[in-house]
Amino acid sequence: MKVCAICGKGIRSGHKISHAHNVSKRKWYPNLQRVKVITGGTVKRIYVCTKCLKKGKVKKAA
16 A cells, blocks of 8 residues: 555545536545655665645655
8 A cells, every 4th residue: 555655645436426426435645756865875666645745744765
C-alpha cells in the first residue's frame, strides 16, 4: 500500500453518491510522487505527497 513517507497520508475511503442517492463505495488516492531523497547521507527513493514537497519537508537529491 502506498503512503507518504513523511506525513503518512494514505488512501481514504467513503461513498460515491449519485443524484438519485444511489450509494457505492469509492476511494480517494493521495497525489504521491516517487522522489530521490537524501536521508542520513544516502540517497533513497521514497513516496512523498505533493503537499510535503511544496512545504519543503523533503531534501531532494540532485
